[in-house]
Each structure stands twice: as C-alpha cells, then as structure tokens.
Amino acid sequence: MRHVVFRLERDRYALPLSSIREVVEAPAHYTRVPRAPVSVKGVMNLRGRVVPVVDLKTLLEVTTPAIQPLGKVVLLDRGRRELGLLITDVDGIESIEKVGGVRSSPAVRGLARVGALAITVLDADGLDSAVARAFTTR
Amino acid sequence: MAPPRALEEFVTEANEILETLSRELFVLDQQRGKEPDPDRLNAVFRGAHSLKGLAAMFGVDRLSRLAHRAEDALDALRLGKVPLDDRMIDTLIETLDMLQAMLARVSAGTSAPDLEVGADHLQDRLAELAKGRSLPAGDLLEQVGIDPQIRAVFTEYEEHRLRENVKKGVGLWKVRAVFGLDDFDTKLAALNARLKPLGEVVSTLPSSRPGDEASIAFDLVFGSGQSKSAIEAALDGATLSTLTTREGPVEVTPPPGPALSLPPQPRSPVPRPAPRWDDVSGSGLTPLAEPTSTSGLRLSPESSLRSLTQTVRVDIGRLDALMNSIGELLLIRSNINRLAESARQVGSGVALPKLWGQELQREARALERKLDELQKGVLDVRMVPLGQVFDKLTRLMRRLVRESGKDVDFAVSGGDVELDKLIVEELSDPLMHLLRNALDHGIEPPEVRRLHHKPSRGTIRLKAREQGNQVQLEVGDDGGGMDESRIRQVAVERGVATEEQTREMDRRDLLNLVFLPGFSTREDVSELSGRGVGLDVVKTNLARLSGLIDIDSRRGDGTTFTLTLPLTLAIIRALMVSVSGRTYAVPLSAVMEIASVRHADLQTIERREVFEVRGQTLPFVRLARVFRLPEVERERSFVVLVGLAQQRIGLAVDELIGQEDIVTKPLSGRLRAIPGVSGATELGDRRAVLVLDIGALMEELSRPQAAAS
Numbered sequence: 004m005r006h007v008v009f010r011l012e013r014d015r016y017a018l019p020l021s022s023i024r025e026v027v028e029a030p031a032h033y034t035r036v037p038r039a040p041v042s043v044k045g046v047m048n049l050r051g052r053v054v055p056v057v058d059l060k061t062l063l064e065v066t067t068p069a070i071q072p073l074g075k076v077v078l079l080d081r082g083r084r085e086l087g088l089l090i091t092d093v094d095g096i097e098s099i100e101k102v103g104g105v106r107s108s109p110a111v112r113g114l115a116r117v118g119a120l121a122i123t124v125l126d127a128d129g130l131d132s133a134v135a136r137a138f139t140t141r
Numbered sequence: 142m143a144p145p146r147a148l149e150e151f152v153t154e155a156n157e158i159l160e161t162l163s164r165e166l167f168v169l170d171q172q173r174g175k176e177p178d179p180d181r182l183n184a185v186f187r188g189a190h191s192l193k194g195l196a197a198m199f200g201v202d203r204l205s206r207l208a209h210r211a212e213d214a215l216d217a218l219r220l221g222k223v224p225l226d227d228r229m230i231d232t233l234i235e236t237l238d239m240l241q242a243m244l245a246r247v248s249a250g251t252s253a254p255d256l257e258v259g260a261d262h263l264q265d266r267l268a269e270l271a272k273g274r275s276l277p278a279g280d281l282l283e284q285v286g287i288d289p290q291i292r293a294v295f296t297e298y299e300e301h302r303l304r305e306n307v308k309k310g311v312g313l314w315k316v317r318a319v320f321g322l323d324d325f326d327t328k329l330a331a332l333n334a335r336l337k338p339l340g341e342v343v344s345t346l347p348s349s350r351p352g353d354e355a356s357i358a359f360d361l362v363f364g365s366g367q368s369k370s371a372i373e374a375a376l377d378g379a380t381l382s383t384l385t386t387r388e389g390p391v392e393v394t395p396p397p398g399p400a401l402s403l404p405p406q407p408r409s410p411v412p413r414p415a416p417r418w419d420d421v422s423g424s425g426l427t428p429l430a431e432p433t434s435t436s437g438l439r440l441s442p443e444s445s446l447r448s449l450t451q452t453v454r455v456d457i458g459r460l461d462a463l464m465n466s467i468g469e470l471l472l473i474r475s476n477i478n479r480l481a482e483s484a485r486q487v488g489s490g491v492a493l494p495k496l497w498g499q500e501l502q503r504e505a506r507a508l509e510r511k512l513d514e515l516q517k518g519v520l521d522v523r524m525v526p527l528g529q530v531f532d533k534l535t536r537l538m539r540r541l542v543r544e545s546g547k548d549v550d551f552a553v554s555g556g557d558v559e560l561d562k563l564i565v566e567e568l569s570d571p572l573m574h575l576l577r578n579a580l581d582h583g584i585e586p587p588e589v590r591r592l593h594h595k596p597s598r599g600t601i602r603l604k605a606r607e608q609g610n611q612v613q614l615e616v617g618d619d620g621g622g623m624d625e626s627r628i629r630q631v632a633v634e635r636g637v638a639t640e641e642q643t644r645e646m647d648r649r650d651l652l653n654l655v656f657l658p659g660f661s662t663r664e665d666v667s668e669l670s671g672r673g674v675g676l677d678v679v680k681t682n683l684a685r686l687s688g689l690i691d692i693d694s695r696r697g698d699g700t701t702f703t704l705t706l707p708l709t710l711a712i713i714r715a716l717m718v719s720v721s722g723r724t725y726a727v728p729l730s731a732v733m734e735i736a737s738v739r740h741a742d743l744q745t746i747e748r749r750e751v752f753e754v755r756g757q758t759l760p761f762v763r764l765a766r767v768f769r770l771p772e773v774e775r776e777r778s779f780v781v782l783v784g785l786a787q788q789r790i791g792l793a794v795d796e797l798i799g800q801e802d803i804v805t806k807p808l809s810g811r812l813r814a815i816p817g818v819s820g821a822t823e824l825g826d827r828r829a830v831l832v833l834d835i836g837a838l839m840e841e842l843s844r845p846q847a848a849a850s
Contacts, residue, residue: 034829037768048829053821
C-alpha cells in the first residue's frame with residue numbers, strides 16, 4: 004500500500020495515501036478555539052472551509068525539542084469531519100507493506116522499514132479517535 | 142422504472158400533490174358532519190386524478206392503482222352517489238398516509254412488499270365505498286321545470302349540483318353576462334367571486350344568444366337562497382332571470398329522505414350488496430371497527446417528517462428578480478472594463494483625471510448595491526413557508542389525537558411565516574416532539590379536566606410569528622402544567638442540582654431544569670404530569686439552528702414552549718468584538734444593547750460580578766475568563782448585553798470592532814463539541830473568526846456550578 008512519508012521534527016512517520024486528502028502550507032496564524040484541548044492548535048481557513056488543526060506532536064506525546072518550524076498541514080480525508088495534522092515536512096510517497104512491532108497506542112500501527120530508515124506507521128482512524136478522546140478528557 | 146433523475150422529478154411533484162390533498166382533506170375532516178364545500182371535494186378529486194396520471198406516466202404502477210381507486214371513490218362522492226361519512230373520511234386519510242409511505246419508498250429506491258397488504262386492503266375498501274346508490278330517475282329537475290335544452294349540456298356533476306340546490310329549496314337563476322373579448326376572463330372571474338358568497342355557481346355556459354363580434358356572452362346557472370334584489374346588487378351589469386318555469390325559490394316535493402345519509406329507496410333499480418356500513422361484515426369483508434388497525438400500514442409516529450426531497454420550489458418572480466440583478470451586475474462589469482481600458486490608455490506616470498476616480502467610485506457603489514440585492518435575492522429563494530411543516534404536523538396530530546382517545550383541538554396559525562428551507566426541515570422533528578409531549582403528558586383525560594372545571598376538550602396550539610429578523614414559534618397546551626415541587630424533587634434525585642440550589646432558583650430557572658440531559662426518563666416524567674421526554678435533545682437540535690427554547694408552565698393552566706429562531710442561517714448580521722487580541726462575532730439578533738462599565742462600579746454578589754444598568758442588576762461575565770484567555774487589566778470594559786426574554790447577561794469585551802454581514806460555517810469535526818461556539822466565518826483578510834453561540838453561553842453561565850469554576 005502506498006503511504007505518504009513525512010517528518011515530525013527528526014522522526015519519520017507514514018500515513019496511507021488513501022486516507023489523506025491533501026497537504027497544504029501551514030498558515031501564518033490559526034484562530035484559537037477557546038477551551039479546546041491543548042493538542043488542538045486552532046482552526047484554519049482553507050479555501051472557505053473551516054478546518055481544525057491538531058498539533059501532531061502534542062497528540063502523539065512526542066517530546067523532542069523543536070528544531071524546525073512545523074511548516075505543513077496534512078489533511079485527513081474523513082468525509083465531512085475534516086482534520087488537519089501539523090507536521091514538519093513531507094518526504095514523499097513510499098510503498099509500505101510490512102508493518103511490524105508493537106502498537107504502542109491506537110494511533111500507531113507499528114514500525115516499517117524503508118531502505119535504511121525506520122518509519123512509524125500511523126493509523127488514520129486511530130488518530131481520529133485520539134482526537135476525540137482529547138476532547139472528552141479535557 | 143424510470144431513471145433516477147426523472148424519478149426525482151416525480152417524487153417532487155407527487156409530494157406536492159399529496160401536500161395539497163392533505164390540506165384539503167384536513168379541512169373536510171375538521172368539518173365532519175357539515176355539508177362539504179363542493180369546490181373542496183372537487184379539488185381533492187382532481188388531486189387524486191393528477192396523481193394517478195403522474196404515477197402511471199412514471200411507471201409507478203402500485204401508486205397509480207391506489208390513486209385510481211381513490212379517484213373513483215372521490216368521483217362517486219362529488220357526484221353525490223355516496224355520502225361523505227366518517228368511514229369515507231377515515232379511509233381517504235389512510236389512503237393519503239399510504240400513498241405517502243409508498244412515495245417515500247419510491248424516493249428511497251426500495252421496494253415496498255410490506256405495504257402491499259395494506260394497499261390491497263385500502264383498494265378494496267375504496268372500491269366498496271365508490272359503489273354508491275344510483276340516483277332515482279326522473280327527478281326533481283323535471284319537477285321544477287328546467288329547460289331540457291339547458292339540461293342537455295350539463296355534465297353529470299353539474300346536474301348533481303343542481304339537484305342538490307333544488308333539494309335545499311333555494312332559487313335557481315340564470316345570470317346572463319356579456320363581456321368584451323379582451324378582458325372577459327378577468328371579468329368572469331370577478332363575477333364568480335362576487336356570486337360565490339351568495340350561493341353556488343353550478344355551471345358557466347356560453348350563451349345560446351351570442352353577443353356582437355367584440356364581446357362574448359355567458360349564462361351562469363346560479364343557485365342562491367338570496368332575494369332577487371340581493372343577487373342583482375352583485376351582478377354589476379349582468380342580467381338576471383329565473384332558470385325554472387316558476388318564479389322565486391322553487392318548491393318541490395320533499396326529496397326521498399335526507400339527501401346524504403339514508404340507505405337508498407327500495408325502488409332503486411340496481412341492487413347493491415352493502416348499502417349500509419353496518420352491514421359490511423355480511424358482505425364478506427372484515428368489519429372495520431378500528432380503521433387504523435386494519436390498513437396494515439405501520440407508520441411509526443417516530444418516523445421523521447422531513448421532506449423526501451431537497452428541492453425548493455421557487456416562485457418564478459423570485460428567479461426573475463435574481464436574473465435582473467445579474468443583468469445589472471453585467472452592466473456594471475462593462476462599465477468597470479471601460480474604466481480600466483481608459484486608465485490603461487492614459488499610460489503610466491500620468492495622473493488619472495479626477496473624473497475617472499469619481500466614476501470608478503460610483504461604479505463601486507453600484508456594484509455594492511447590486512451585490513446586496515443579489516444576496517437578498519438568493520436568501521429569498523431559500524425561504525419557504527412554515528406551512529409546509531405545519532401541514533404535516535397537523536396530519537400527524539390528527540392521527541395521534543384519534544389514537545390517544547383524548548378530546549383535543551389542534552389550532553395552528555402563522556403557517557405563512559417564511560423561514561430558510563434548511564431551518565424548516567430541521568424544525569419538524571423538534572416540533573413533533575413537543576406536540577407529542579403536549580398530547581401525551583400535557584392534556585389531561587376528559588374526566589380529570591371536568592373535575593378541574595375545564596372544558597373537557599383540550600387545546601394544543603402551534604403558532605408562528607415573525608419578529609424582526611427572528612421567528613417565534615409557540616407550542617402550547619391548556620393541560621395540567623408542570624409541578625414545580627416535583628421538578629425540584631426529581632432534579633435532586635437525579636443529581637442535576639442540589640437541594641440548596643433548587644431552593645434558590647426562581648420558577649423560570651426551575652422549569653428550565655427539564656432541558657438538562659439526564660433530568661428524567663419517560664417513566665419518571667409521566668407521573669410528573671410530565672414533560673422531559675428527550676427535551677434535552679430538542680434543545681440541542683434547536684441550538685444547532687442558533688435557536689433558543691424557553692418554557693413557561695402554570696400548574697393547572699398548561700405549558701407553553703417558545704422557540705426563537707433566526708430567519709436564515711446562511712447570512713447573519715454580527716457584532717465583531719475583540720477580547721485579549723482575539724476577534725469573535727456575536728450574532729446581532731442576540732444583542733440587546735451595548736454599555737460601557739467602569740470596573741470600579743462592579744459589585745460582587747455571591748462570588749459573581751454584577752453591574753447595574755438602569756436599576757437592573759445583571760451578571761458581568763468576562764468573556765476572556767470564560768474562554769480562559771489571558772486577561773488584560775483595564776479600567777473599563779465594553780459590555781454587550783445579550784439575552785432573551787427576562788434572562789440576560791453582560792458579556793465584557795475589550796473592544797467593539799463593528800457590524801458585519803457574515804456567512805457562518807459550521808465547525809467541522811470534533812470542534813462541534815466545543816460549547817459556546819456555533820461556527821466560524823471568514824473576514825475580508827481571510828482569517829477565520831469564531832461565532833459565539835449566545836444561547837449555549839447563557840445556559841452555561843446561568844447554571845449554578847459555573848460560578849465555581
């Protein structure tokens with residue numbers, strides 16, 4: 004299956020190509036949503052649509068220090084429930100078949116290897132429910 | 142079966158016919174026992190006829206067959222061959238329900254085997270109903286001496302109507318009217334309108350003595366109990382003569398029994414198996430004691446009343462207005478093109494003439510005006526009358542009332558108030574909920590009502606009225622009302638509020654507890670004379686439409702729910718405010734006034750900040766604090782007073798930016814769960830600005846526990 008491989012700080016992650024609608028430049032500023040969970044960066048105006056953007060780092064509890072600006076937003080294709088994920092940059096599209104290792108959280112399917120690189124393969128549904136959880140345990 | 146696109150057309154049109162049918166049938170139903178208006182019977186007949194043809198044309202045979210049977214029965218009815226009795230009305234209404242259920246299946250593209258039995262049964266019943274008595278031959282019309290030449294041109298229906306008039310013993314007249322060829326249609330219609338209140342125009346015939354070349358003459362056969370001079374006063378130029386050989390009201394030998402209710406006379410030539418409905422069981426049919434139970438149609442009352450189609454029927458006049466606006470916009474575009482061209486020719490480095498700037502400004506203003514018009518036009522197109530939903534609710538209530546065994550009047554008004562199609566659709570379910578509650582729990586059984594010296598017949602009201610850019614809907618009943626002490630008790634039991642809190646609440650706050658989720662379940666509430674069956678759901682649904690719901694109830698006098706809704710969701714006027722450097726939009730419909738308050742003047746009551754406006758003490762709510770934004774220390778704040786009814790609060794903000802027309806968009810995904818925000822909008826600089834949900838905010842802030850957090 005083809006995956007979009009992207010970077011979050013130094014680490015590499017992948018999401019199935021079929022679960023992604025598009026990748027856009029991160030906006031200069033977001034409209035903060037009061038009382039939203041900390042992982043929600045805010046909403047952005049994407050060609051007239053209002054899309055919530057989630058800071059993937061906070062969501063996945065990645066604690067590596069920020070070295071690069073988070074410059075891109077990956078838009079998950081969730082029908083009418085659009086969701087944007089804030090990432091550093093996109094590497095490219097790779098075919099990933101074998102996913103091994105442990106599921107450390109519902110949002111993570113496991114680890115895969117492309118060439119010399121280890122890639123964390125994410126699960127779109129899992130991400131969505133992680134966001135949902137963030138809202139309920141606020 | 143027809144291709145989807147054509148099918149869609151069919152569903153839209155059939156739906157329209159069914160709606161008309163249901164409206165007319167409802168009136169007939171209300172006037173049970175009275176003699177039906179022949180025009181109304183005719184309209185119902187025509188509706189069934191068109192539906193039959195339409196369904197046949199689109200190959201929806203099942204529907205067409207049933208409509209055909211209904212048409213037959215209605216034909217017999219309008220010709221007076223069969224009486225309009227309860228059995229007939231009930232069967233017709235059931236048929237209508239069945240046709241609607243069938244149409245819903247057609248629209249969903251599913252087959253309807255489960256409806257077959259019911260439909261067959263209805264067809265049989267309709268066929269049975271259509272078998273009327275044949276009319277006694279050689280009759281009244283001869284007795285009164287009507288010119289056989291005139292009689293020869295009457296249709297069966299017209300003859301029937303004439304006969305009815307003779308039976309009533311009213312005068313039969315011939316009105317001869319001559320009109321010019323260019324406007325005879327309007328003049329004739331006007332004459333008909335003037336005659337209608339005085340009696341019945343049985344037939345309009347082209348006169349046997351034609352007028353001159355530039356005019357046309359009509360003979361109107363008119364039955365009326367009025368005196369000759371009274372009729373002549375309405376004629377305006379037409380001449381009046383008696384139709385019969387005798388002058389004045391005709392005297393006839395009494396007709397054979399009351400016209401519409403007796404079994405046929407023995408001399409009737411055609412024998413019929415079941416002249417009276419009491420005898421139906423003897424003719425091989427099952428007795429139809431309980432009409433609803435036999436049709437096999439199980440329309441759950443919980444099923445949604447939403448329309449089958451997303452289509453909006455638009456008055457062509459509104460589209461013309463849009464077209465006009467667009468035409469004028471095109472004109473402005475060419476003007477601007479011309480200005481751009483002349484600017485280009487002037488060349489760079491050269492100042493443009495002053496006139497050019499003025500002209501551009503004028504065009505810009507015109508553009509703005511026209512765009513406003515266009516926007517208004519598009520909004521107009523989205524507007525539909527509430528009557529569409531009211532009709533459906535009326536039909537449903539009719540059935541529910543019949544099933545409940547209670548004696549209830551259902552009074553509807555304000556069906557002509559128009560609302561955005563989207564809102565009207567979303568409203569049907571919450572309204573149904575409230576009406577059901579009023580019937581199930583509000584209205585007491587007749588014996589209880591008599592005990593309390595109330596009329597045994599209860600009343601449920603559904604009322605709509607326009608108020609500025611809002612619509613107010615009222616669902617009220619004159620039932621038992623709510624028991625405050627019981628609400629208090631249940632609220633405490635359910636942990637919705639503490640006993641102490643409920644003691645401090647005023648009536649209004651107490652009543653509003655029923656909207657809280659978890660307040661009650663059906664079992665608990667029915668003993669509370671009650672309400673509360675999913676009222677929290679009703680409230681949530683309304684909030685999604687930026688609507689507010691309020692309740693008033695008096696023990697013994699009944700309960701009234703008031704729903705306040707914006708006219709349209711698409712574009713609203715909003716006040717833009719800023720708090721801690723962030724911009725929010727407050728729907729102007731919720732804003733009552735704006736004040737400036739010095740923080741030094743603030744007081745604290747029970748750990749809550751309050752301020753005074755013209756002697757009234759109101760909660761001072763710092764929006765920054767509610768939204769947990771960094772607060773800026775300042776000497777005075779602007780306070781936006783928002784609220785509805787008696788309840789109001791002051792929202793403290795840093796700055797007022799101004800008013801704007803905004804297009805609200807719902808927040809997608811999970812953010813919908815954020816309380817206090819109803820959507821977002823885009824401003825000129827392409828930033829997204831959040832729109833406050835005042836209803837939800839007020840709700841949250843008026844809840845006692847909010848003060849603590």
